[in-house]
Amino acid sequence: xxxxxxxxxxxxxxxxxxxxxxxxxxxxxxxxxxxxxxxxxxxxxxxxxxxxxxxxxxxxxxxxxxxxxxxxxxxxxxxxxxxxxxxxxxxxxxxxxxxxxxxxxxxxxxxxxxxxxxxxxxxxxxxxxxxxxxxxxxxxxxxxxxxxxxxxxxxxxxxxxxxxxxxxx
Ligand code: 16G
Numbered sequence: 001x002x003x004x005x006x007x008x009x010x011x012x013x014x015x016x017x018x019x020x021x022x023x024x025x026x027x028x029x030x031x032x033x034x035x036x037x038x039x040x041x042x043x044x045x046x047x048x049x050x051x052x053x054x055x056x057x058x059x060x061x062x063x064x065x066x067x068x069x070x071x072x073x074x075x076x077x078x079x080x081x082x083x084x085x086x087x088x089x090x091x092x093x094x095x096x097x098x099x100x101x102x103x104x105x106x107x108x109x110x111x112x113x114x115x116x117x118x119x120x121x122x123x124x125x126x127x128x129x130x131x132x133x134x135x136x137x138x139x140x141x142x143x144x145x146x147x148x149x150x151x152x153x154x155x156x157x158x159x160x161x162x163x164x165x166x167x168x169x
Pocket of ligand 1: 046104106107141
């Protein structure tokens with residue numbers, strides 16, 4: 001299953017009983033998303049900088065070629081804008097029988113679309129993808145205020161084993 005190469009545009013369901021809206025698609029990132037506000041959306045998460053189309057294209061190509069990057073977006077097809085995003089990265093391991101570890105990264109939903117469960121939708125989608133791809137676990141770092149949100153989606157603090165540490169450069 002190579003989600004990043006999939007041409008499929010599918011209409012997700014948050015749950016079997018609660019279908020997504022008609023105007024929403026969840027799909028892999030495309031080059032044309034540069035023009036659909038993808039980077040502006042990431043700017044709601046953290047500093048993005050002035051990324052040119054060339055830089056974006058080169059990074060897109062590198063991610064495709066190296067494999068293991070599943071940048072997933074939600075598009076509002078009425079306005080052709082990217083309104084949600086989350087990335088699954090896959091680390092190759094020797095441990096756990098040469099398994100994979102998934103990391104949930106760069107989760108962001110446009111703040112004007114609050115209350116539509118888009119965060120839940122994109123996180124669940126990407127987490128299922130990690131499972132489908134054979135990851136033995138999926139990890140994330142988040143701000144304190146988001147711990148509850150992720151807990152409702154099946155993520156757990158592992159006592160004694162959940163300390164995120166960073167070295168900033
Ligand atoms: C959050 C994000 C992480 C992102 C970081 C950016 C999730 C689950 N976590 O920790 O993926 O890269 O913020 O913040 O989305 P920074 O610019 O301070 O590194």
